[in-house]
Amino acid sequence: xxxxxxxxTINGDEVEFACxxxxxxxxxxxxxxxxxxxxNGCGSGDCxxxxxxxxxxxxxACLVLGVELEGAQVETIEGMAEGTELHPLQQKxxxxxxxxxxxxxxxxxxxxxxxxxxxxxxxxxxxRYGLAGNLCRxxxxxxxxxxxxxxxxxxxxxx
Numbered sequence: 001x002x003x004x005x006x007x008x009t010i011n012g013d014e015v016e017f018a019c020x021x022x023x024x025x026x027x028x029x030x031x032x033x034x035x036x037x038x039x040n041g042c043g044s045g046d047c048x049x050x051x052x053x054x055x056x057x058x059x060x061a062c063l064v065l066g067v068e069l070e071g072a073q074v075e076t077i078e079g080m081a082e083g084t085e086l087h088p089l090q091q092k093x094x095x096x097x098x099x100x101x102x103x104x105x106x107x108x109x110x111x112x113x114x115x116x117x118x119x120x121x122x123x124x125x126x127x128r129y130g131l132a133g134n135l136c137r138x139x140x141x142x143x144x145x146x147x148x149x150x151x152x153x154x155x156x157x158x159x
Contacts, residue, residue: 008069010035011079019066025059026050028066029076037077037106041135048134051107052076058114077106080113088151089113096147100138108134112148120156124149 003018010033017032026043029035029052041049043062050061053075080087089109092098099105108131115130116122122130127148128141136144 004067006066006070008072008074010074011076017066021065021067023066024062025052025054025064025066025069025074026061028069029061032066035076035078039103039106041103041107046135047104047107048111049104049107051110051134053110053114056114056117058111075110075113077109080109087113088154089116089148092147092151092154093144096143096150098139098143098147100136104134104136104138108136108144112151116148116152116155120152122149122152127152 001020005018007016019028026040029038038052038061039049041047045060045063051058052061055073089112111131111134127145
């Protein structure tokens with residue numbers, strides 16, 4: 001099968017890659033581009049571990065083909081921090097000990113970032129609903145929800 005040449009933007013940088021027609025975005029990120037922050041949890045779109053942001057919308061990278069990315073804007077966990085400065089969500093996850101094994105964390109952080117972009121002042125219930133598609137086997141979600149709420153408050157605060 002012929003590989004397809006794709007030009008897209010990932011974390012603000014123009015990227016070109018070649019992929020097989022059936023390769024998922026998850027496979028492209030991890031194997032073709034060496035971006036292993038996006039995790040493979042289930043491979044069927046049920047757990048959210050592979051959540052990335054494409055054209056400002058959170059998607060499961062295991063359900064999208066790499067060939068569909070031509071001209072798209074992709075954000076992965078590798079682009080969340082600005083240099084050595086963590087994104088407020090990342091910092092609050094550390095502050096609240098909202099992670100354990102780390103498999104789900106990149107997907108939850110990306111989902112939370114996309115969620116807060118649309119709802120910068122959520123209630124606890126809205127955060128729980130907004131993150132419902134991201135499963136975590138290690139935590140009870142309370143620390144995750146508190147971290148997202150705390151990050152939302154910080155992100156709304158005037159500088």
